Amino acid sequence: MATDKNLFKGFSRREWLKILGGIPIFGAVWSAGFRSNEKALSERNLLLETLNIKASAPPASGPMTGEPLRVGLIGFGIRGEQLMRSLGFATVEWLDDMAKSAAENPNDTRLAEFKAQEGLNVRLTAICDIFDVRAEKALRSFNTKENPCKRYKTHLDLINSGEVDAIIIATPDHWHAPMSIDAINAGVHVYVEKPMTHSIEETYAIRDAVRNNPKAVFAVGHQHRQTQSFLTAQDAIAKNTLGHVSLVVTATNRNDDNGAWQYEIHPDGNTESIDWDMFLGSAPKIPFNPEHFFRWRKWWAYGSGLSGDLMTHDYDRINCVLKMGIPKYVTASGGVYTHRDGRNVPDVMQVNMDFPEFSTGTSQTPGKEKGMSLVYSATLGNQFDRGTVLMGHDASMELGNMVTIYADPRSTKYQDLIKENRVDPSVPIYQYDPSANGVDAVTSATAKYFANKGLLWTYRDGKRVDSTFLHLREWMSCIRNGGNPSCGIQEGFEEAITAHMGGLSYKIGRRIEWDAENERIIALPGENLDEILLNNDDVFIS
Amino acid sequence: MDQTSRFTSLQTSSLVLLRLLIGWHFLYEGVIKLYSPSWTAKGYLLSASYMESFFKWMAGESIIPIIDTLNIGALLLVGFCLIIGFKTRWASIIGIGLLLLYYLAHPPFPGYPQGPSEGSYWLVNKNLIEAAALFVLFLFPTDYSFGIARLFAKPKTVSTNPIP
Incomplete structure (x- = not known):
């Protein structure tokens, strides 16, 4: 203390001003910033309270536990390949391309994102594509020891094979409804790409089929419902x-x-x-x-x-x-x-x-x-x-x-x-x-x-996250745990x-x-x- | 030690004023960010037009909270030191570092996207000028004239020159 007193002895008021003059400036700037934020926050909160809009995440779909779901795919074209990746199945060619692309460009995280995607506990057991090149491409990558996958000549063969619980339809529009109706009538769950139908008459027919077979879960592929x-x-x-x-x-x-x-x-x-x-x-x-x-x-x-x-x-x-x-x-x-x-x-x-x-x-x-x-x-x-x-x-x-x-x-x-x-x-x-x-x-x-x-x-x-993944997951959760897909028959009909x-x-x-x-x-x-x-x-x- | 003794008091005061203004700017930016819970540098970093991979790395999921905290901490520290008059040379160096990062993420180089800005710039923008001003403050420290640092310098002066 005595030293301190000696240290500070001899400082005039003017000296002290030069030593500590920055403190009030510091205080003023800090409190101005604090108050400006307070004001903005309270205005914002008032507005948010007035509006009272809830920014909630959609409820997560249920667990993917139990026996693996056996899925069949009809149509392995552009959209079919995308859907299969969302389901967890990528072709060898795609994996190679993505690995190359990621090596060249570290910002390309598509492969890493695919690998990090949650497993949906599914087996891809059946493929139907009327173009040999595409069907064979699918089999080359997906027919493995862990995941035996067979090609079927027609969609009816696939649906009635007894090897599928659910099918995904990614064909041209004019095949959406006929295939969906055949599957639903056979008690097989359906995920069909949009538009749900190609003609007016089919729109009623598919609705009747879904209404008559309530056990088959039907979803239309409007994945943005997950946004x-x-x-x-x-x-x-x-x-x-x-x-x-x-x-x-x-x-x-x-x-x-x-x-x-x-x-x-x-x-x-x-x-x-x-x-x-x-x-x-x-x-x-x-x-x-x-x-x-x-x-x-x-x-x-x-x-x-x-x-x-x-x-x-x-x-x-x-x-x-x-x-x-x-x-x-x-x-x-x-x-x-x-x-x-x-x-x-x-x-x-x-x-x-x-x-x-x-x-x-x-x-x-x-x-x-x-x-x-x-x-x-x-x-x-x-x-x-x-x-x-x-x-x-x-x-x-x-x-x-x-x-x-x-x-x-x-x-x-x-x-x-x-x-x-x-x-x-x-x-x-x-x-x-x-x-x-x-x-x-x-x-x-x-x-x-x-x-x-x-x-x-x-x-x-x-x-x-990939919204198609969430949309497929929601459909599968409805199959496993009950509930209605966010884009079901009524939404598809409209x-x-x-x-x-x-x-x-x-x-x-x-x-x-x-x-x-x-x-x-x-x-x-x-x-x-x-x-x-x-x-x-x-x-x-x- | 007291370099500013070679200057007239007006010259010294001008340097002190420059230091206070820059400190004010840093401190206010830091305080506003500190009290805005949803603020993040992510957008600024992700949209970097130069040294993209470095800035995108900084914006990564696991790194960005650290970067945000460090940025706010550094802004507050530089602002505090420059205004209070304490370790202003160190503060100037940190400040220059921050400003150069801001500058490099969106440099006003010809042919580079300019993004949102309130003026027109070619090679030189306000970040660069502020960094240059901080370099002047680094070379001509004034905390012994105005600031806490004076507390530690004064006794020597007092003891060597008892009669002013």
Whole structure:
């Protein structure tokens, strides 16, 4: 102490100021930062409390324990290979490619992610593909000592082999329903790719089959139902955050060969290696045509173009959030404008779906608002990202992997907050980013920039996961533990009918109406809607 | 020891002012990040346009919490030292290190994506200028003129020059 006293002796007040002068500055800056954050946090919390949106993860599907599930795959094409990887089965060729790619580029984590994927306790026991090259490719990789896997000539042989509990269908659209119905009637569980059906009649037939065989678990492959942000969006709608949503806009934009269904034509594809009659199935009988086989999405005979292949994604995304069901009216237009290569499905298409009785709620006089349009707009000649926006009287929601909500400047619900400058319509009032640690009411230009660049991915429990894996897992959990898949027969029925109404309106050039009471698409006297929908002769260029 | 004795008091004061301003900037950034629980450098690192593999490694699942903590800790420490006037030479070096990392992750090199910024830059941006200013502070320490460090320097002065 005595030394200290000597040490400090002789310091004038001015000296002390020079020694300790930084402390008040330090205190001032610290408390300013602290208070600024407090204010932002309390404003944010007030807003979040007002909105009260739950950013919860979807409930995990049940355990994968018990006897291994015996799965059969029909269709080992592009999508079939992807589905098999989600199921835990990758081809030797893919594993080699990924190992090479990871060695060249350490940022390529596809192989590591595949290896880290949870095992689903399945055995791939059966394969059916009518193109020898693909079937043999599958067998080379999947038929092992631990996993004996057999090839079946037809889907019926596979379903009735007694070797499968469940099947995955990844064939051209015109085979989805016939195969599903055969499997369900045989008591085999089904996971079918979208669109659920190729014709209107099949849509009813498959629903009847599922209703008559409640033990067979049926799921449609709309894997985005597993996207975490969608549950948050559902909750935001339930809390009437947006007010009455009158318009939803959604889009597909692609500008490359693969996106325009110009898939590779395999050099070994010929009448020897392909069972052409089986491929054609219900389609018009024509001589072997490799382009039709490998690029089947370009013709109404086997595929369903933009309305069936891509609009179904967007429709089901919105139906998952709003649960608005089948539209009363559908009006479509478009044509073959970007790929005049002999195809007959449109490559530019706009589909307006109207729901005159639908409402998400209101903040104004009851009865003033009712009705909503869902606009789907697509081109295969430009890939500008237009996003998906749900537009309500009180707020707009951008829906993607992130959910971002902006108050509307003329909102009734938020008018006081806007007047008090507590809400700025140009800054999101709510943002949910599944990859961040928490929700945020305000965001910076920087965060938005990163998100738009796709750098903040969708994660589950902080880990990047494949939504197809989650969707397959959910289906298998329903098989093992009971419950209903998030995209089951009802959702599939709504998706298929809506897609067919879009296709019909495009082809007929008329507004197509749904009779909800009788569950029928209204046809004019003498009109066979399925015949029109599946007609493969006309190229509709307006 | 007291290099600033060669300067006029205005010159010394200017250096002290520069030190306080930079310290203020670092401290405020650190405090804001400290009290924002959802803040992370992940986006900044993942979008790095130069030395990508290094910055992406830093943004990795297991590393990023450490990087975030170190970043906040270093910002607070540099801010504290520069304002209080304690070990300012060390603080300047740490500050330069931080700024160069920020600079290199998104350098204003021609042909590189600029990302969001409030101005226009070519080779030189504000991070680089702030780093250069810190280098000046490293070469001309002022904590013996204004700061806690004066406490330890003063007695010597007092003993050698009892009568000022």
